[in-house]
Amino acid sequence: xxxxxxPPQWPLRLLSVLIAERFQDELLGDLHEWYHFMxxxxxxxxxxxxxxxxxxxxxxxxxxxKVTDLLITLIDHPMFRxxxxxxVRSTLKRRFYTSMNLLGLTTGLTVCLFIYTFMQHERxxxxxxxxxxxxxxxxxxDPNSKARGVGLSSQSEKALNASFPNSLTTVSLGQDxxxxxxxxxxxxxxxxxxxxxxxxxxxxxxxLDGDPATALxxxxxxxLTESVAKKLFPDGNAYGQPLDVKVYDSDTxxxxxxxxxxxxxxxxxHIQFAMLGSMVTGEHxxxxxxxxxxxxxxxxxxxxxxxxxxxTVRTGVSDYLDxxxxxxxxxxxxxxxxxxxxxxxxxxxxxxxPHDLAGDARTLSIFLLVGILVLAVAILxxxxxxxxxxxxxxxxxxxxxTLGAFKQRLVQQFLTETYLITTIxxxxxxxxxxxxxxxxxxxxxxxxxxxxxxxxxxxxxxxxIWLLTGLLAGSYPALTMAGFSPxxxxxxxxxxxxxxxxxxxxxxxxxLSIFLLxxxxxxFAQFRHLMDGDLGYDEEHLLLVPVEDRTMQQTLSTLRNxxxxxxxxxxxxxxxxxxxxQFNNTWGLRWNGQQExxxxxxxxxxxxxxxxxxxxxxxxxxxxxxxxxxAGEGRAEVILNQAALQAMGWEETVGGTIELDGNAAEVVGIxxxxxxxxxxxxxxxxxxxxxxxxxxxxxxxxxMRLDPSQTSATITALDRLWKSQTEGIxxxxxxxxxxxxxxxxxxxxxxxxFAIFSVLGIIIACLGLLAxxxxxxxxxKKELSIRKVLGATVNHVVFRIGREFTLIVLLAFxxxxxxxxxFGTQWLAQYPNRIQLGAGLFxxxxxxxxxxCWGTIGYHTLRAAYANPATHLKDD
Amino acid sequence: xxxxxxxxxEELVLLMVGNLHGNAYxxxxxxxxxxxxxxxxxxxxxxxxxxxxxxxxxVRSEMGGASQTxxxxxxxxxxxxxxxxxxxxxxxxLRDALWGTLPDLGFN
Numbered sequence: 001x002x003x004x005x006x007p008p009q010w011p012l013r014l015l016s017v018l019i020a021e022r023f024q025d026e027l028l029g030d031l032h033e034w035y036h037f038m039x040x041x042x043x044x045x046x047x048x049x050x051x052x053x054x055x056x057x058x059x060x061x062x063x064x065x066k067v068t069d070l071l072i073t074l075i076d077h078p079m080f081r082x083x084x085x086x087x088v089r090s091t092l093k094r095r096f097y098t099s100m101n102l103l104g105l106t107t108g109l110t111v112c113l114f115i116y117t118f119m120q121h122e123r124x125x126x127x128x129x130x131x132x133x134x135x136x137x138x139x140x141x142d143p144n145s146k147a148r149g150v151g152l153s154s155q156s157e158k159a160l161n162a163s164f165p166n167s168l169t170t171v172s173l174g175q176d177x178x179x180x181x182x183x184x185x186x187x188x189x190x191x192x193x194x195x196x197x198x199x200x201x202x203x204x205x206x207x208l209d210g211d212p213a214t215a216l217x218x219x220x221x222x223x224l225t226e227s228v229a230k231k232l233f234p235d236g237n238a239y240g241q242p243l244d245v246k247v248y249d250s251d252t253x254x255x256x257x258x259x260x261x262x263x264x265x266x267x268x269x270h271i272q273f274a275m276l277g278s279m280v281t282g283e284h285x286x287x288x289x290x291x292x293x294x295x296x297x298x299x300x301x302x303x304x305x306x307x308x309x310x311x312t313v314r315t316g317v318s319d320y321l322d323x324x325x326x327x328x329x330x331x332x333x334x335x336x337x338x339x340x341x342x343x344x345x346x347x348x349x350x351x352x353x354p355h356d357l358a359g360d361a362r363t364l365s366i367f368l369l370v371g372i373l374v375l376a377v378a379i380l381x382x383x384x385x386x387x388x389x390x391x392x393x394x395x396x397x398x399x400x401x402t403l404g405a406f407k408q409r410l411v412q413q414f415l416t417e418t419y420l421i422t423t424i425x426x427x428x429x430x431x432x433x434x435x436x437x438x439x440x441x442x443x444x445x446x447x448x449x450x451x452x453x454x455x456x457x458x459x460x461x462x463x464x465i466w467l468l469t470g471l472l473a474g475s476y477p478a479l480t481m482a483g484f485s486p487x488x489x490x491x492x493x494x495x496x497x498x499x500x501x502x503x504x505x506x507x508x509x510x511x512l513s514i515f516l517l518x519x520x521x522x523x524f525a526q527f528r529h530l531m532d533g534d535l536g537y538d539e540e541h542l543l544l545v546p547v548e549d550r551t552m553q554q555t556l557s558t559l560r561n562x563x564x565x566x567x568x569x570x571x572x573x574x575x576x577x578x579x580x581x582q583f584n585n586t587w588g589l590r591w592n593g594q595q596e597x598x599x600x601x602x603x604x605x606x607x608x609x610x611x612x613x614x615x616x617x618x619x620x621x622x623x624x625x626x627x628x629x630x631a632g633e634g635r636a637e638v639i640l641n642q643a644a645l646q647a648m649g650w651e652e653t654v655g656g657t658i659e660l661d662g663n664a665a666e667v668v669g670i671x672x673x674x675x676x677x678x679x680x681x682x683x684x685x686x687x688x689x690x691x692x693x694x695x696x697x698x699x700x701x702x703x704m705r706l707d708p709s710q711t712s713a714t715i716t717a718l719d720r721l722w723k724s725q726t727e728g729i730x731x732x733x734x735x736x737x738x739x740x741x742x743x744x745x746x747x748x749x750x751x752x753x754f755a756i757f758s759v760l761g762i763i764i765a766c767l768g769l770l771a772x773x774x775x776x777x778x779x780x781k782k783e784l785s786i787r788k789v790l791g792a793t794v795n796h797v798v799f800r801i802g803r804e805f806t807l808i809v810l811l812a813f814x815x816x817x818x819x820x821x822x823f824g825t826q827w828l829a830q831y832p833n834r835i836q837l838g839a840g841l842f843x844x845x846x847x848x849x850x851x852x853c854w855g856t857i858g859y860h861t862l863r864a865a866y867a868n869p870a871t872h873l874k875d876d
Numbered sequence: 877x878x879x880x881x882x883x884x885x886e887e888l889v890l891l892m893v894g895n896l897h898g899n900a901y902x903x904x905x906x907x908x909x910x911x912x913x914x915x916x917x918x919x920x921x922x923x924x925x926x927x928x929x930x931x932x933x934x935v936r937s938e939m940g941g942a943s944q945t946x947x948x949x950x951x952x953x954x955x956x957x958x959x960x961x962x963x964x965x966x967x968x969x970l971r972d973a974l975w976g977t978l979p980d981l982g983f984n
Contacts, residue, residue, distance in 0.1 A: 026949075028947060028949050030902035032945060054918055062927075
C-alpha cells in the first residue's frame with residue numbers, strides 16, 4: 001500500500017491529547033477507518049484536507065478532558081515528563097535560591113511589562129485614523145531660524161487649497177473658550193474649536209448622531225462630544241436641539257444648533273476636544289482678522305491623496321507664496337509639514353497647542369533603556385545564582401553523564417528548569433501588573449487602559465521577552481554545567497575556575513544598577529533645580545485673573561483701579577500675557593544698525609506702569625513707562641528685556657528708537673530677563689509696551705500681589721466686585737506659583753516613574769548580593785572558623801568578607817560613573833536651564849552604593865563573624 | 877423522562893443500528909447512511925446521535941474487536957434495546973395513523 005493510505009498523524013495525536021479517555025478508542029479508530037473508507041472517493045490532497053476537517057469537527061465540548069487531566073497529559077508527555085519532573089524537584093530542593101530567583105525575575109519582568117505597555121500606548125497615538133499615513137500637520141516655519149510653530153493664519157489653509165485644488169483636503173481648528181447655557185446652568189468650556197466640514201472626512205472621530213458630511217458645514221452648527229452632550233442635555237436627546245453659546249473673545253451670544261454628537265476623542269489622540277463649532281461661524285465672527293497673515297488663530301491638518309507626494313506640495317506651496325504673498329508677510333507664511341504619526345512623540349521643538357496631548361520620544365527611549373537595564377540586572381542575578389550553584393550540582397551532572405546522558409539532553413534539562421522559573425515569574429509579574437495598575441496610572445498620570453496589555457502586538461512582545469529571558473538566563477549555566485567533564489565533576493575539581501567569572505557577573509550587575517542609581521540622582525537633582533529655579537521675580541502670593549470678556553477688557557484700567565482699593569491687595573497691574581505666558585502676539589521689529597533689511601518677529605507683552613513694581617522687578621537701566629499716559633498720546637514708549645538687546649546685538653540702550661509693525665517707538669528702559677515661561681524654556685526677546693484699550697494686544701489679565709494674611713477676604717471682596725461688573729461670567733483666578741509648578745508635571749511623572757523602576761532594579765541587585773553573601777559565608781564557614789580558632793578577631797573576619805564585596809562595588813562604580821556622566825550630559829542637553837554634573841552628585845551616588853552594599857551584606861557577615869567556630873568544625 | 881422523542885436523524889441512525897445488528901458502529905453506520913440518504917454527514921454527527929440515543933436508553937454499546945485499519949483501536953459496537961424498538965414502533969404507529977387520516981389533497 002502507498003503511504004498516502006495511512007492518515008496524517010498530527011491531528012490524531014492532538015486529539016489524543018485533548019479528548020477524554022473514554023472517547024478515545026471509538027473516535028480515533030473510527031477516524032482511522034473513515035480515512036481508509038474515503039480513500040477511494042477523494043484525491044489524496046482532498047482526502048487529507050477533509051480528514052483534518054473531520055478531526056476538527058470531532059472536537060466537541062463534552063469530549064474534552066478536564067483541565068487537570070489535560071495538564072497531567074501534558075506533563076506526562078514523554079518529551080517533557082522527565083525534564084519537568086526534574087526541574088520541579090531541583091527547584092524545590094533549592095528553595096532559597098529558587099525564591100531569590102523568582103523574586104528577582106518577577107520584579108524585573110514586572111518593570112518590563114509596565115514599561116512595555118506604556119510604550120505601546122505612547123506609540124499607538126493617532127494611529128486609529130484610517131488615513132493616518134496620508135495626514136500631515138501644517139506648521140509655520142520661520143525661513144531664517146527654521147523654528148517651527150503650530151499656530152497658523154487661515155490664509156495658510158487657503159494657500160494650500162489654492163495650490164492644489166483637487167488632490168488635497170485641509171481642516172483647521174481654532175480654539176475659542178465659550179460658555180454654554182442649558183437648563184439655567186452655565187457650562188464653561190475651553191476646548192471648543194471652530195472647525196470645517198472636512199473634520200470627519202479626514203479624521204476618524206466617530207460621529208454617533210448626525211451626518212458627517214453636513215454636521216459642520218452650515219453657520220451656527222455645533223457638535224458635542226458624548227460626555228458634554230450628557231452634561232448639557234441630561235435627558236439624552238441632544239441632536240437637533242438649540243444651544244445658547246457665548247463666545248468670550250468676540251463677545252457674542254450665538255444660538256447654535258446641535259448638528260451632531262461625537263464619541264469622546266480616544267485617549268491616544270493628540271487632538272482633544274469637547275465641542276466643535278462650524279468654521280463658517282468662527283470666520284464670520286472674526287471676519288476682519290481672518291484675512292490677516294498675522295492672525296494665527298488656527299492649526300491646520302491636510303490629507304494628501306495618494307497621487308500627490310509631499311515634496312511636490314512643498315515646492316508648489318512655496319512657489320504659490322512667492323507669487324501671491326507680499327514680501328512683508330511672507331516670513332509669516334512659510335510652512336512645513338509633519339506626518340500625523342510623528343505629531344505626538346516628535347514635537348518637543350515645536351510646542352503644542354493648549355489642550356493637545358504631547359509625549360516625547362526621548363522619554364520612550366529612556367524608559368526602554370531602563371527596562372532593558374532592569375531586566376538585564378534580573379537576568380544577571382539569575383545567572384549569578386545559578387553559577388554559584390554549579391559546584392553543588394557538579395556531582396549530579398557527573399552521575400548523569402556517567403549513566404549515559406548526552407550533553408544536549410543535559411542542556412535541555414537545565415533550560416527546562418530556567419523556563420519553569422521564567423514562566424512562573426512571568427505569571428507572577430502579570431498578576432503584579434494587574435494589582436499595581438491603578439497605582440501606575442496614578443503615578444504616571446496616564447489613564448492607560450489595562451487592555452493595552454492584551455493587544456496582539458503587546459502579547460507577541462511579551463512572548464519574545466519570555467523567550468529571550470529564559471534563553472539569556474539559562475544558556476550560560478546550562479552550557480557550563482553540561483560541559484563538565486564527568487570525572488573532574490565527580491572529584492569536585494570544578495570549583496576554582498568559576499570564582500573570577502562569578503565576580504565578573506556580580507560586577508556587571510553592579511555597573512548596571514549603580515548606573516541606574518546615578519541616573520536617578522541626576523534626574524532628581526535636575527527636577528529640583530527646575531522646581532526651585534529663580535524666575536527673576538517674586539512669584540509668591542501673586543494672583544492672576546484672566547478677563548476673557550471683551551466689554552470688561554475695554555474698561556480694564558478702571559477695573560484695575562477698583563481692585564487696587566480692595567483690602568489685602570498690595571498692588572495690581574494689567575498685562576497682555578498671563579503668567580506663565582503663551583506669547584500670542586508677534587510683531588515685526590526693525591532697528592538702526594540691523595544686519596539686513598528684513599523684519600524680525602518679536603513677542604510683545606502689553607503692560608501698564610504697575611507691572612514691574614507688582615512683580616517686584618527692578619529695571620536694569622532707564623525708567624518705567626510714564627504713568628497715566630494712554631498709548632497713542634505722545635511718543636510710544638517701550639521697554640526691552642536683556643534677551644532682546646542681545647538678540648539685536650544692539651549698542652544703544654535707553655533712548656534709542658525702534659520700529660514696531662511700522663511705528664516708531666522710544667526705548668525708555670531695559671528690564672532683566674524674567675521668566676514668563678517655565679524654567680524649561682529659554683527666555684524670549686521681549687518688548688513691553690502700553691497699548692490703548694481695544695487694541696488686539698491689549699491687556700486681558702489682572703496680576704495682583706496679595707497680603708498673605710488676608711487672602712480669602714481679598715478673594716471674597718474681589719468676587720463681589722466682579723459680580724457687580726458683569727452678568728453671568730464667573731470669576732476665575734489662579735495662583736501663579738502653582739501654575740508654574742504644574743508646568744513640571746511631566747518632569748515629576750518622569751522622575752517618579754524613573755525612580756520607581758530604577759529602585760526596583762537596585763533592589764534586584766541587592767537581592768543578588770544578599771544571596772551571594774549567604775553563599776560565600778556558607779562556603780567559607782570552615783575557613784573562617786579555623787581563622788577564628790587561630791586568633792582572628794571579629795573585625796578581621798568582617799574585613800575579610802566585606803573587602804571582596806566592597807571592592808566589587810567600587811570597581812563597578814568606577815566603571816559606571818563615565819557611562820552615567822555621558823548619558824546624563826545627553827539627557828540634560830534638552831534643558832536650556834540645567835544642573836552641572838559635579839563631583840558632589842557622584843560622591844552622593846558612591847556613598848549610597850556603598851551604604852546599600854554594606855547594609856545588604858552586614859547581617860550575614862556579622863553573623864558569620866560572631867559564630868562559634870565549634871559549631872562548624874565539630875564534624876571534622 | 878424529558879427528551880425521549882426521536883429526532884429525524886436520530887430515528888435514521890436508530891433504524892440503521894437495528895438493520896446492521898451486530899456490526900453497528902460509527903463507520904458502518906456512516907457508510908450505510910451515506911449510501912441510503914446521499915447526504916453529507918460527518919462521522920462526528922453520527923457519534924453525537926449515538927451518544928444521545930444511548931443516553932435515552934434506545935441503544936447500548938460494548939467495546940468490540942480492534943483491527944489494523946483502525947490503527948489498533950477497538951470499536952464501540954451499538955445494539956438496539958427493547959426501549960429503542962418500542963420507540964421506533966411508536967414513531968411508526970404515529971406516522972401510520974397520521975397517514976391514514978391525511979385527506980386527498982390532489983397531489984397524487
